[in-house]
Amino acid sequence: MQDRTNIKVEARSIFKVFGQKPDEALGLLRDGQTKEEIFAATGNTIGVQDASFEVGEGQIFVVMGLSGSGKSTLVRMINGLIAPTSGQMLIDGTDVANCAPKVLRDVRRSKIAMVFQHFALFPHMTVADNVSYGLKIKGIGADERRRKAEEALAQVSLGAYADSYPDELSGGMQQRVGLARGLASEAEILLMDEPFSALDPLIRRDMQEELLELQRSLKKTIIFITHDLNEALILGDRIAIMKDGRFVQVGTAEEIVDRPADDYVAAFTSDIDRSRVFTAGSVAAPAEALDIRTDTAETAIARMEALGRDALHVTEGDAILGIVAYRDLSASLRENGGALQDALVTDFPKVGRTTQLFELYPLAESGLPIAVTDRKGKLMGVVAPQDVFAKLATPVAA
Amino acid sequence: MFSPSDILTIPLADWVNSLVRDWLVPNFRPFFRSLQWPITQVLNGLDGFLNAVPMLLFTAVLAFIAWRTAGRGVAIFTLIALAFIDMIGLWPETMTTLSMVITSVLFCTVIGIPVGILAAGSDRFQAVLRPVLDIMQTIPSFVYLVPIVMLFGVGMVPGIIATIIFALPPIVRLTNLGIRNVREDLVEAAQSFGSTRWQMLWDVQFPLALRTIMAGLNQTLMLALSMVVIAALIGAGGLGLTVFTGLGRLDVGGATAGGVGIVLLAIILDRITQSLGEPARMKKTSLRATFANLFSSARATRAKEA
Known part of the structure; x- marks a missing residue:
């Protein structure tokens, strides 16, 4: 499907079990027991089961699912905020699921940036300091940090707010700062964990369009988490639908709407605006x-x-x-x-x-x-x- | 009537006596004595300095600090209160008490903040630490005055050690709480950009926990002040000694004067340290608000002493 050399992120059979007895739970899972049965037997929760996917350079890969479907857990395993119970997570060929802390730190510093649902801006720092935080961690000098912060802020049209504090900005502006923070670090991979969910619907639309606009020039590899199928269809080059920690279907917007893999996906796609999906x-x-x-x-x-x-x-x-x-x-x-x-x-x-x-x-x-x-x-x-x-x-x- | 002591009596007092008197004191007295050294150095330096600084200069500097941190009202209150202390003839005692309190709080901070940070990072350590802190806070201070005298002797420094034991828990607890309460997604954000533990602590967790930590410092300071009379029992000087002497001689005037000195000092230090924890944007306390707070604050201090 894709040229192997351009794969930026590849997950190979990722499992995540939350609880005290992960190996036992994994065994039961392999025996075909359901999430509920395993919880009853071991008290462990299956977060993600057998997730495999590839994201090519410059793609927007959207993971869509309802709350509790494991999508936030999945995205956190890409930059190692959560360690998988088993499986491999390859970032440019480096397996971040099984590597030394120093290697993981280097991957986070140079390759991956993350944008959070509730913005996660540091309230005690100015907007410019927030944006250049990743650069500060890397030990880059103050002058260059300032210059790059201003560049990134200009990209999200917030150049005038460099010296404001986050709580002085509206929600939409704060998330632009969050996005600028991701852009400033010059990472090629951008993880976006429901970045627009906390915003008003109108602002959400604007932000989606702005993201697509930026993406046309930046060509980042984006992994975008959402619970909103419309958002997934608008943004995603490819979309994975997640339920109970599993991928139910992976495909393009048209494939998912046209040929839903099961009733669950069909129920989702039944009330979306098909005229904006099909061409x-x-x-x-x-x-x-x-x-x-x-x-x-x-x-x-x-x-x-x-x-x-x-x-x-x-x-x-x-x-x-x-x-x-x-x-x-x-x-x-x-x-x-x-x-x-x-x-x-x-x-x-x-x-x-x-x-x-x-x-x-x-x-x-x-x-x-x-x-x-x-x-x-x-x-x-x-x-x-x-x-x-x-x-x-x-x-x-x- | 039957009681359990008919079957078995436990000579707890004898055991403790033999543990402390016959084993701890003969074997470890030199070790405990050596612990005094840093405290003695800090205390002597501070006491000498504060007593050498002219009253007017000290008052001006403290009022300036109060003005910059807590606002005009507290600054004016500081001027009046320090002048009053000087006029009732307790200036040297107040400086001695202040140097004792600052020394205690300094050591509480140096010990307490790192311990609090460690506790925030490890649930296991927190579980061990919590009962220790509970004991430190609930055990009557007279109980540990005896072994302290046996191990350290009498004087200012043993008084400070007793004060540290009594005043340490709040800063440990609130440092732990402050760091644990830093929003999870901010910690994740710092991690996701590749922060080391130290970078995260220094750039994110500590600054965000600072308000809570300052509240802990304020509590520690207030507890330290409330120990000055008890510390006088084992030979510490200052305002505590004035009160203690007044008690011994039924000199109600002397005891009151000492007590007033402690309360005034407490109010000044409380207001200054409280405002250190507030964000810079909202620092305005009028003189009237300061006086309005005066009584509630004095009551709170007394409640802590009781």
């Missing part, structure tokens, strides 16, 4: 077009009948000239035995492959099929108006 490309039918040079009105009608379509696009080479509808074509054929040219409508709806479905609503109103084109304008596929709405309908569980 024109996902509902497009294969491109079928008429050629202005070879096709006539008669052959056009014959093709439409054969394909069962009401209208077809007309092309000349790679360029789309317009669209002809069956109704118009047959009318003009009756009246004047006309050519294809006469029925051609040159004002037709056209979108790119990645256009989201909700943007197709106004275009679908014309009743004409929507042309899906590539960057050069070549016809890649066709979206029939009714297909847009068919895709939005939630599949009813059988």
Whole structure:
């Protein structure tokens, strides 16, 4: 799936048991007992069971689950705040689950930064000192720390607040400081533990967009924890759904919404806004077009009948000239035995492959099929108006 | 009527006597004596210094400190209170008491904060420490005055050692509490950026626990002040001796004067150390508020002595 050399974070069969008898609990787990049975037998809680995943450079990997699903535990095992009971956690090839404290400290200093749900800003330090905390730990001098702090604050548009204290800022601003603190350390991997959950919905949207905006230029490897599936679908290149410490499904947003692995995932995806998940490309039918040079009105009608379509696009080479509808074509054929040219409508709806479905609503109103084109304008596929709405309908569980 | 002592009597007093008198004292007296050395040095230096500083200069400096830390009201109170102490003729005694109290608190801090930090880092150590602190706080101080006299002799320094035993628990407890109460996610944040234990303690835990630790220091100071009369029993001087002498001679005036001196000193030190723990942004105590607090504070100090 991915180029092995670009894997930044790889978890291999990670287990975490909380309690006094982890080995016993692991044994029971391997024997197929459930979380509840193991708790009853040993008093130990299964935090994470058999989590394996890979995150490639520059990806946003979202772990989505409800509270108690083990997602916060999982993210803390990536930078060793919690040690796994068994399994390996490779950061650029270094196994942080089984290494000396000094090695772990070096990985934390140079490779991983973390953003916390409740911001976790140090209240006794100024915003600039908070942002440059990771640099101070590394022993970098005050002048350079200040310069880098200002750079990072400028990235989250808080340049003017370097000398304020965290409690003087609003929640959204505080989390930007938290983000700037992660950016300032110049770590390539960013762990974000429900960073936007404590914010108001409107500010949350802004922050999500800002994160995506930043990510376009920074290309960090981000592991993002959330309990909000919409957030996961907006941000994630790949999404893992977690339940009872296990990955239920891992895939892209479209895969998860389109083919939920089980009822649990299906229940989640049932009330999300599907029009923001699916793109024109996902509902497009294969491109079928008429050629202005070879096709006539008669052959056009014959093709439409054969394909069962009401209208077809007309092309000349790679360029789309317009669209002809069956109704118009047959009318003009009756009246004047006309050519294809006469029925051609040159004002037709056209979108790119990645256009989201909700943007197709106004275009679908014309009743004409929507042309899906590539960057050069070549016809890649066709979206029939009714297909847009068919895709939005939630599949009813059988 | 039957009682358990018919079957068995335990000669606890004899056992303790033989333990302390026949074993501890002959074998370890030189060792305990050597423990006195650092305390003697600090105390003598401080006592000599404070008694050498002219009254007006000392008053001005302390009032300035009060003004900078606790505000104008406390500063004015300090001026008036110290002038009053001088006018009732107890200035040298007050300086001696102050040097005793500062020495005790200094050693309590030097011992107490590291012990508190260790306790915050280890549940096991905390579990061992807690009953020890409980005993130190509840055992009547007269009980340990006897072995202290046997091991250290009489005088100022044994008085200070008794004071340290009595005044140490709050600073240990509150250092432990303060560090344990630092928000978990702040500790995680510091860890996640690769802090060493020392960096975390110094940059995050200690500064954030400082308010609580200062509250512990304040309590330790107040307890140390409340020990000055008891310490006078084993030969410590100062205001405590004035009160003690007044008691012996039924000199109610002398005892009262000494008591007033202790209370005034307590109020000044209490206000200054309390404000050290407050964030810099909210430091304003008016003169009226200071006087309004005066009675509640004096009552609190007395309650602690009782």
